[in-house]
Amino acid sequence: MSATAYPAECPAGRNRLIVLMLLVPGLLALLCTFLLPMAWLARASLSAGGMTAFGSELTLANYRAALTDPFYWQVGLNTLWLGVTVSVFAVLLGYPIALFLARTQSRWRGVLTALAVAPLLTSAVVRTYGWMVLLGDRGVINSTLAALSLTDAPIRLSNNSLGANIALIEILMPYAILAMLAGFGRLNPALEEAAAMLGANRLRVFWRIILPLSLPGVLTGALLVFVLAISSFVTPRLMGGGRVFVLGTEIYSEATVTLNWPLAAALAMILLGIFSTVIVLYQRALRGLEG
Amino acid sequence: MADPHIIVEDLVKTYPGAARPSVDHVSFALPRGEMLALLGPSGCGKTTILRMIAGLIDPTAGHIRLNGREISQIPVYRRNMGMVFQAYALFPHMTVAENVAFGLEMRNIPKSERAQKVARALDMVKLGGLGDRRVTQLSGGQQQRCAIARSLVIEPELLLLDEPLSNLDAKLRDEMRDEIRDIQRRTGVTAIFVTHDQDEALSMADRLAVMSAGRLEQIGTPRQIFDAPASEFVAGFIGAGNFFPGRISAPGLAEVEGIGTLAFDGAGTPGDAVKLMVRPHRLKLAQDAAPGPNRFAGQVEKVTYRGQILTLAVDVAGRRMLADMHTHAGALPQTGDRITLTVAPVDVTLIGGGGA
Numbered sequence: 001m002s003a004t005a006y007p008a009e010c011p012a013g014r015n016r017l018i019v020l021m022l023l024v025p026g027l028l029a030l031l032c033t034f035l036l037p038m039a040w041l042a043r044a045s046l047s048a049g050g051m052t053a054f055g056s057e058l059t060l061a062n063y064r065a066a067l068t069d070p071f072y073w074q075v076g077l078n079t080l081w082l083g084v085t086v087s088v089f090a091v092l093l094g095y096p097i098a099l100f101l102a103r104t105q106s107r108w109r110g111v112l113t114a115l116a117v118a119p120l121l122t123s124a125v126v127r128t129y130g131w132m133v134l135l136g137d138r139g140v141i142n143s144t145l146a147a148l149s150l151t152d153a154p155i156r157l158s159n160n161s162l163g164a165n166i167a168l169i170e171i172l173m174p175y176a177i178l179a180m181l182a183g184f185g186r187l188n189p190a191l192e193e194a195a196a197m198l199g200a201n202r203l204r205v206f207w208r209i210i211l212p213l214s215l216p217g218v219l220t221g222a223l224l225v226f227v228l229a230i231s232s233f234v235t236p237r238l239m240g241g242g243r244v245f246v247l248g249t250e251i252y253s254e255a256t257v258t259l260n261w262p263l264a265a266a267l268a269m270i271l272l273g274i275f276s277t278v279i280v281l282y283q284r285a286l287r288g289l290e291g
Numbered sequence: 292m293a294d295p296h297i298i299v300e301d302l303v304k305t306y307p308g309a310a311r312p313s314v315d316h317v318s319f320a321l322p323r324g325e326m327l328a329l330l331g332p333s334g335c336g337k338t339t340i341l342r343m344i345a346g347l348i349d350p351t352a353g354h355i356r357l358n359g360r361e362i363s364q365i366p367v368y369r370r371n372m373g374m375v376f377q378a379y380a381l382f383p384h385m386t387v388a389e390n391v392a393f394g395l396e397m398r399n400i401p402k403s404e405r406a407q408k409v410a411r412a413l414d415m416v417k418l419g420g421l422g423d424r425r426v427t428q429l430s431g432g433q434q435q436r437c438a439i440a441r442s443l444v445i446e447p448e449l450l451l452l453d454e455p456l457s458n459l460d461a462k463l464r465d466e467m468r469d470e471i472r473d474i475q476r477r478t479g480v481t482a483i484f485v486t487h488d489q490d491e492a493l494s495m496a497d498r499l500a501v502m503s504a505g506r507l508e509q510i511g512t513p514r515q516i517f518d519a520p521a522s523e524f525v526a527g528f529i530g531a532g533n534f535f536p537g538r539i540s541a542p543g544l545a546e547v548e549g550i551g552t553l554a555f556d557g558a559g560t561p562g563d564a565v566k567l568m569v570r571p572h573r574l575k576l577a578q579d580a581a582p583g584p585n586r587f588a589g590q591v592e593k594v595t596y597r598g599q600i601l602t603l604a605v606d607v608a609g610r611r612m613l614a615d616m617h618t619h620a621g622a623l624p625q626t627g628d629r630i631t632l633t634v635a636p637v638d639v640t641l642i643g644g645g646g647a
Contacts, residue, residue: 186383193347194380196367198445199397208393212384289384 045265062266072250076270079246082161083230086168087222090176093169094221098180099214102187113181117174124171128235131167132158135239159241167239172228176221183217215289223282227275247271295320296481297344297449302353304339312351313339315505321498326475326482328492331502332528337485340502341451344483346370357448368397373442373480375452379434381426387413387437388422394445412444415474432463439471443478450475452484456491468495489529493517501525521643523566532568533612534642539563543636544584549608552584555639566642571602573638574614576624577631585639587612587632591624605632 046058066072101113119127134140135157142154157163187210195205233248240249247267254264297320304314314336321327329337342348344355346367355363362370373394381390388409395405413419416436421429429437435455442450455471456464472495475482486492492499493513500510501524509521520526523534535553537545542558545567553567580588589607601616601623614632616623624630 188380190376190378190380191382193367194374194376194382194441195393196347197345197370197372197374198394198441199368199371200393201366201368204397209382 041265041268044262045269047262047265062262063270065263066266066270071245072267075245075247075250076274078161078244079230079248079271080274082165082168082236082244082246083226085165086172086229087176087225089165089169090173090225091180091218091222094173094176094180095214095218098177098184098217098221099210101177102181102184103189116177119171120174124232125234125238127171128167128238131163131170131239135163135166158239159243161236161240161244163239163241164236164244167235168229168232171235172225175228176225179221179224180214180217183220184214186213186216188213212289216286219282219285219289223278226278230274231271294323296323296325296358297321297483298354298356298359299340299344300354300356302340302343302355303351304336304343304348305351312505314343314350316353317502317505317507319500319507319510321481321483323481324479325497326472326484326495327498327500328496329483329485329500329502330489330492330528331487331508333487335502336505337487337502338453341453341483341485344449345372345374345451371445371447372449372451373445373447375435375438375442375450375455377454377457379438379458381429381434381437381441383425383427385426386422387418387424387426387429390426390437391422391441391444394441398445408444412440415443415477416440416470431459432467435459435467436470439474443474443480447480450480450482452482454485454487456486456488464491471495493529499529501528503528519640520568523568523642526568526640526642531571531613533571533574535567535569537565537567539565545641549610550587551582553639554584554636555641556637557641559641568640568642569612569634569638570640571613572600572615574612574632574634576616577633580631585634585636587634589630589632591626591628591630594624594626603630605630607632 045062046060048057048059048061097116101109101116106112132139136142137154139158141157142151145151145155157166191209191213192205195209200208231248233246233252236244236246237249237252251264251267251271254260254267300318302314302317303312305312317340329340331337339348343350346365350363354361382393385393391409391412392405395408400408409422410419413422416439418433418436418440421433426434426437452471456467459467468491484495496513498510499513499516501508501516503524509516509525516525516529520529526532526534535547535550537547537553539559539561540546540552541561543554545553545555545559545565547553547567555567559565577586587605587607589605589612591603592606592611593604595602599618601618603614603616603624605612605614612632
């Protein structure tokens with residue numbers, strides 16, 4: 001049914017027209033800033049390799065190059081592994097905070113929630129530099145340890161994947177907390193009371209009631225952090241000191257250093273494929289949880 | 292009461308920063324197998340009492356004794372009480388049967404025995420065969436039944452119900468009212484329920500405790516509460532009433548300003564200032580306007596037709612009185628009519644005057 005099928009004075013038809021018109025600005029913005037660039041990216045990934053000038057012929061050579069090179073397989077695995085460790089730890093560390101914020105009766109709850117997500121107010125770049133100051137060989141931690149004569153040589157906390165992990169976990173934890181808070185809608189103090197009345201002590205209330213009911217939130221938090229972690233490149237690059245290779249950093253260097261845009265585009269499409277797979281798996285898992 | 296099942300003694304709950312206690316020195320006892328209604332307006336402390344008995348709130352002072360044993364220090368999960376929550380609080384991630392089995396599981400009852408007990412409990416509340424449903428697929432009434440089965444399957448010492456009927460529509464409410472009463476009688480479980488609905492309290496409970504502002508105003512059988520209210524608050528909260536301030540002139544007689552003499556059931560101490568009450572449905576139309584005791588001459592201000600009965604608002608010497616008349620085929624009083632109402636002395640209640 002199209003809006004024009006109704007005369008203008010028909011309220012239903014007019015409402016429909018208004019709705020469509022209200023959608024236009026947003027759809028236009030999406031089209032220009034998202035769909036067109038994505039289409040261009042997909043097209044670029046199918047162009048002949050080399051510099052930035054694309055030929056008109058279509059080729060799968062870039063994908064072949066990416067998928068047959070063991071280096072890129074390693075990069076892909078590094079990326080997935082980074083995503084898994086960062087999302088697991090960000091959720092583990094954020095869960096008690098989110099649970100506290102969701103359950104507290106304190107009148108400071110709003111302030112505490114704002115504090116928990118306040119790190120989002122500074123950019124990831126700034127916070128990454130902050131971590132470099134803390135974790136570097138001559139950073140705060142190592143110089144304190146050395147001054148106390150607890151260590152002879154600095155502990156390698158940065159310029160490796162450990163540093164990238166630590167910084168990413170902290171940087172992405174506010175997202176995990178926010179997503180978990182949003183997903184804790186089924187938590188209800190009356191359910192905990194009901195379980196206690198039926199003989200469940202606090203531990204059993206947690207395992208049988210709070211944990212299962214908060215799983216959708218945990219899953220959402222993990223998904224969000226995972227997606228942000230596998231697409232990150234500033235933090236792995238700065239904290240990894242050029243020794244941590246993930247898809248984000250590789251796409252960046254193919255695009256800006258090697259100037260092989262078609263290969264960068266192909267890698268980006270592969271990353272997009274990983275995103276889609278993860279989101280489908282997430283939807284399945286969520287449906288399983290909620291029955 | 293020879294052997295009370297539960298005794299509440301001088302129970303007090305004061306929340307930090309509150310001007311007055313939410314529950315103020317409340318004491319009562321309940322025999323085994325009886326059903327008590329905690330009745331009162333919202334904020335009177337009735338739910339707080341229920342939650343203190345359940346162990347969900349710690350009392351500020353006072354004692355709760357079950358079978359003669361102090362339980363106020365026992366944590367909620369060891370009290371073995373069943374509670375039906377206002378919004379049922381069924382676990383949304385479990386099936387009906389899993390919900391009912393939860394308490395048995397916490398008691399480490401073996402699986403086969405658990406299944407039997409769950410099936411029996413579901414049959415009792417007429418949910419047999421629905422055990423595999425998700426609780427979110429149940430109707431409001433079915434959720435209520437599931438909550439009752441869940442709290443009774445553990446064979447609790449006490450069954451506590453928090454406004455059990457408030458989330459149901461009117462028709463279902465009447466049905467569940469009888470059902471809950473019936474299940475309570477059959478299982479013989481001692482029960483306490485909280486309500487603000489006087490009909491619910493009168494029709495379900497063996498005993499009523501009427502509360503106001505944290506205090507227990509009166510406890511007694513429905514009949515005692517209705518016919519011999521201890522205070523004007525109780526009289527007004529349970530049913531409508533016409534109240535008259537007066538002074539006792541002789542045993543069984545009181546003078547009421549503007550009305551005259553009221554003869555009542557009882558004696559009283561001559562000279563005392565008292566309150567008298569006449570229920571609207573006890574008033575009758577007098578056939579003549581002759582003066583005398585227990586007669587109220589006035590003008591009909593408003594007539595409300597309610598099917599079986601007609602409620603008259605009558606202006607009697609500047610005081611508005613309510614009178615319920617049974618409707619019949621003949622002529623009924625109209626607005627503006629001058630009428631005389633009369634009442635038998637036995638139907639005039641001295642507030643706080645004791646037994647009826």
